[in-house]
Amino acid sequence: MKKVRIALLGLGNVGRGVCMILNSNKEEIMKRSGYEVEIAKILVRDKNKPRGIDVSKELITTDFNEILNDDSIKVVLEMMGGIEPAREYMLQCMDKGKHIVTANKMLLATNGDELFEKADSNGLMFKYEASVAGGIPIINGIDESLTANKIKELYGIVNGTTNYILTKMESEGLGFDEALKEAQDMGYAEADPTSDIEGYDAQYKLAILSSLAFGTKIDIDNVYREGITNIKPIDMDYAKEFKMVIKLLAIVKENNEKLELRVHPTMIPKKHPLANVYDSFNAVFVKGNAVGDLMFYGRGAGDLPTGSAVVSDVIAILRSNIDLENNNSVVKNNLWDRKIADIKEVKSKFYIRASVLDEPGVLGEITAILGKYNVSLRSVIQKGDQNEEGNVTIVLVTHTTSQKQIYDSCNEISSLRSVNNIDNIIRIEDFKN
Amino acid sequence: MKKVRIALLGLGNVGRGVCMILNSNKEEIMKRSGYEVEIAKILVRDKNKPRGIDVSKELITTDFNEILNDDSIKVVLEMMGGIEPAREYMLQCMDKGKHIVTANKMLLATNGDELFEKADSNGLMFKYEASVAGGIPIINGIDESLTANKIKELYGIVNGTTNYILTKMESEGLGFDEALKEAQDMGYAEADPTSDIEGYDAQYKLAILSSLAFGTKIDIDNVYREGITNIKPIDMDYAKEFKMVIKLLAIVKENNEKLELRVHPTMIPKKHPLANVYDSFNAVFVKGNAVGDLMFYGRGAGDLPTGSAVVSDVIAILRSNIDLENNNSVVKNNLWDRKIADIKEVKSKFYIRASVLDEPGVLGEITAILGKYNVSLRSVIQKGDQNEEGNVTIVLVTHTTSQKQIYDSCNEISSLRSVNNIDNIIRIEDFKN
Numbered sequence: 001m002k003k004v005r006i007a008l009l010g011l012g013n014v015g016r017g018v019c020m021i022l023n024s025n026k027e028e029i030m031k032r033s034g035y036e037v038e039i040a041k042i043l044v045r046d047k048n049k050p051r052g053i054d055v056s057k058e059l060i061t062t063d064f065n066e067i068l069n070d071d072s073i074k075v076v077l078e079m080m081g082g083i084e085p086a087r088e089y090m091l092q093c094m095d096k097g098k099h100i101v102t103a104n105k106m107l108l109a110t111n112g113d114e115l116f117e118k119a120d121s122n123g124l125m126f127k128y129e130a131s132v133a134g135g136i137p138i139i140n141g142i143d144e145s146l147t148a149n150k151i152k153e154l155y156g157i158v159n160g161t162t163n164y165i166l167t168k169m170e171s172e173g174l175g176f177d178e179a180l181k182e183a184q185d186m187g188y189a190e191a192d193p194t195s196d197i198e199g200y201d202a203q204y205k206l207a208i209l210s211s212l213a214f215g216t217k218i219d220i221d222n223v224y225r226e227g228i229t230n231i232k233p234i235d236m237d238y239a240k241e242f243k244m245v246i247k248l249l250a251i252v253k254e255n256n257e258k259l260e261l262r263v264h265p266t267m268i269p270k271k272h273p274l275a276n277v278y279d280s281f282n283a284v285f286v287k288g289n290a291v292g293d294l295m296f297y298g299r300g301a302g303d304l305p306t307g308s309a310v311v312s313d314v315i316a317i318l319r320s321n322i323d324l325e326n327n328n329s330v331v332k333n334n335l336w337d338r339k340i341a342d343i344k345e346v347k348s349k350f351y352i353r354a355s356v357l358d359e360p361g362v363l364g365e366i367t368a369i370l371g372k373y374n375v376s377l378r379s380v381i382q383k384g385d386q387n388e389e390g391n392v393t394i395v396l397v398t399h400t401t402s403q404k405q406i407y408d409s410c411n412e413i414s415s416l417r418s419v420n421n422i423d424n425i426i427r428i429e430d431f432k433n
Numbered sequence: 434m435k436k437v438r439i440a441l442l443g444l445g446n447v448g449r450g451v452c453m454i455l456n457s458n459k460e461e462i463m464k465r466s467g468y469e470v471e472i473a474k475i476l477v478r479d480k481n482k483p484r485g486i487d488v489s490k491e492l493i494t495t496d497f498n499e500i501l502n503d504d505s506i507k508v509v510l511e512m513m514g515g516i517e518p519a520r521e522y523m524l525q526c527m528d529k530g531k532h533i534v535t536a537n538k539m540l541l542a543t544n545g546d547e548l549f550e551k552a553d554s555n556g557l558m559f560k561y562e563a564s565v566a567g568g569i570p571i572i573n574g575i576d577e578s579l580t581a582n583k584i585k586e587l588y589g590i591v592n593g594t595t596n597y598i599l600t601k602m603e604s605e606g607l608g609f610d611e612a613l614k615e616a617q618d619m620g621y622a623e624a625d626p627t628s629d630i631e632g633y634d635a636q637y638k639l640a641i642l643s644s645l646a647f648g649t650k651i652d653i654d655n656v657y658r659e660g661i662t663n664i665k666p667i668d669m670d671y672a673k674e675f676k677m678v679i680k681l682l683a684i685v686k687e688n689n690e691k692l693e694l695r696v697h698p699t700m701i702p703k704k705h706p707l708a709n710v711y712d713s714f715n716a717v718f719v720k721g722n723a724v725g726d727l728m729f730y731g732r733g734a735g736d737l738p739t740g741s742a743v744v745s746d747v748i749a750i751l752r753s754n755i756d757l758e759n760n761n762s763v764v765k766n767n768l769w770d771r772k773i774a775d776i777k778e779v780k781s782k783f784y785i786r787a788s789v790l791d792e793p794g795v796l797g798e799i800t801a802i803l804g805k806y807n808v809s810l811r812s813v814i815q816k817g818d819q820n821e822e823g824n825v826t827i828v829l830v831t832h833t834t835s836q837k838q839i840y841d842s843c844n845e846i847s848s849l850r851s852v853n854n855i856d857n858i859i860r861i862e863d864f865k866n
Contacts, residue, residue: 021582137579140573148462149745269712289569289737290568299725
């Protein structure tokens with residue numbers, strides 16, 4: 001049996017998962033890759049930190065050069081996260097002819113092209129399945145299995161924390177703060193949950209998925225982003241009434257030769273497969289011009305699911321027909337130029353919830369303004385009693401319209417004397433175009 | 434741009450889809466594969482049959498040797514179906530150094546090992562994504578993306594016809610015959626629907642998936658098979674009452690080092706992702722020891738979805754680091770030996786529906802017999818009025834028990850004077866082990 005020596009950069013959650021998988025599935029990995037995989041070195045910052053896993057002390061190092069300068073190490077697994085020094089380490093490793101597997105979504109979303117180019121020019125393989133949706137093979141899916149397709153649309157539930165929170169709000173009627181607290185108690189949300197609940201994490205992942213699906217470079221700033229902090233139990237109730245649920249979706253669509261890129265809470269029909277993705281599960285729904293509708297569902301995080309993606313990438317490198325000594329990979333990243341749609345022009349159906357004075361003529365004033373901006377209504381709901389301030393809630397559902405039309409008209413509506421506040425605006429996606 | 438010449442064996446539904454995709458997605462395919470893909474020849478039986486697609490007449494041939502002996506043809510796409518001459522043609526093509534892409538489930542399920550061995554020994558690539566679940570990349574998923582895992586269980590809705598029929602029965606209360614008729618009218622079921630409704634099609638696909646997932650050779654006769662013809666509206670009603678649905682599942686599980694292989698109607702919880710796979714959609718749910726729960730969902734048939742799988746396989750061959758002239762593929766199929774469980778010993782929970790005389794003591798007699806065979810009951814339901822013959826329906830739900838225990842006890846129960854008939858026995862899968 002041939003042997004291959006690999007190194008790990010980082011021994012956190014994912015690194016531990018990788019060690020566990022390499023150990024427990026050793027026989028399968030040998031049969032499938034044709035190699036005995038040996039961990040040569042593991043780079044950590046603090047040698048003495050407890051790791052919750054039994055790893056020989058001799059493997060642990062704090063000196064990156066021990067890995068960089070060891071020519072017997074052919075594949076390097078980067079699981080440190082963050083931009084630096086992860087970026088610098090990977091570039092240096094590739095200059096030394098080492099193939100790369102990484103789980104680093106932030107780095108890929110911001111500096112991906114530099115890394116891909118280095119891999120291409122050095123004939124190396126660069127794999128990153130673990131960077132999006134943990135154990136779900138969506139990167140491989142798009143990169144290997146859907147290559148016959150023009151991908152037209154992609155919708156992802158790619159952040160487990162927010163999906164857990166929304167599930168709790170939907171199924172148990174919790175408020176956002178309560179649900180977040182529960183997610184933190186369960187270990188699904190971090191002490192500072194900003195990256196998850198404000199949609200930054202999903203934004204990174206959408207940039208990576210879109211780059212791949214549409215063969216282009218995506219600037220992260222071109223991905224529109226809204227978090228879920230403004231979703232209220234009452235919005236969940238209305239969604240239920242419409243036979244819909246609210247999910248934080250990462251969406252990319254090709255529309256009139258432009259790409260729409262956006263992360264925001266979205267009302268989707270209860271019958272849609274994405275609506276039935278609960279708790280911390282992730283899923284990515286893809287429409288291809290040949291394959292039609294396709295969905296991948298699974299665990300988006302966790303040591304073993306993410307480790308599964310990392311180790312499978314290692315095996316893919318070993319099973320490729322590449323010569324590990326000579327770095328003859330011919331897989332290149334051919335990029336297209338794509339235009340990005342301005343979010344203001346991006347069209348959706350919208351749900352608008354407002355609190356207004358309970359008096360005659362209010363609805364007439366509101367619909368007159370919507371008419372002025374060419375926003376056409378599908379339905380209006382007003383029910384329930386006045387609150388203490390004499391306001392009632394009305395909900396408007398629009399036909400397809402641009403964000404600019406909605407924002408402009410809502411701006412004007414909120415200045416009406418009879419309108420107390422526009423409480424929420426949520427996009428609706430019924431997958432019907 | 435490099436050019437590669439390919440040949441198609443067969444120009445039916447899938448062949449037409451392949452031609453359409455190669456044409457409409459030409460630019461994407463060139464960028465992704467690095468090759469211009471040219472159809473050199475298409476083998477058909479009848480040159481004059483209308484094909485519903487615009488293909489140059491010079492490409493069409495009825496003479497296989499024109500393909501076999503053309504050394505400029507590097508990849509052959511077999512879409513004829515059936516055992517012979519597909520088998521003989523593929524073997525001959527591989528002897529001439531041609532890589533193979535096939536959609537032939539029947540042939541793979543029965544003679545797969547012979548074909549894989551030929552590919553291995555000739556250093557050729559042999560791809561068959563389209564043989565199971567059409568456009569869903571489940572073969573690639575298992576073969577490329579889940580390689581770090583020991584797969585423990587796999588559950589597939591792999592036959593669109595039966596899923597369409599069961600969906601209609603569930604959602605519209607149709608009887609089996611009516612629903613089948615509708616599936617035939619919609620073009621989802623063939624004039625002779627036996628292969629679908631009796632589970633043969635699913636049996637082939639399960640054999641292919643299990644071979645791959647467990648790295649072993651599966652004899653098709655070791656796959657237990659039951660069709661859906663005995664499912665009645667009343668069974669659907671009871672399932673609904675239990676918050677379950679009935680699906681035709683193809684199941685493989687590893688249990689005590691033995692593989693359970695079975696295709697049968699199964700009651701599953703409404704909340705499970707597989708339960709929400711409707712109409713003619715397919716899905717495959719996999720449990721890996723690292724990745725956890727994973728599901729792939731999409732179109733299991735149709736010219737374009739299946740064509741998507743075929744063309745993506747072609748691109749995978751072109752993108753691999755293989756030298757098309759020298760056939761240096763190093764991917765080998767390493768097989769394990771696996772023991773197969775006897776279906777009599779395979780354990781499930783069971784739903785049993787019987788019609789019995791409406792008189793005191795019947796239930797006591799039945800439970801006494803179940804007790805004798807160590808079958809323990811979870812619930813018993815008796816309701817509704819006597820029918821014309823004075824019978825009432827009772828439904829028994831058991832705890833986990835072997836098929837043999839159920840069949841033996843039901844045999845004895847059905848001989849009771851007070852028992853008119855055991856009307857149905859359906860396995861229950863709650864995914865809890």
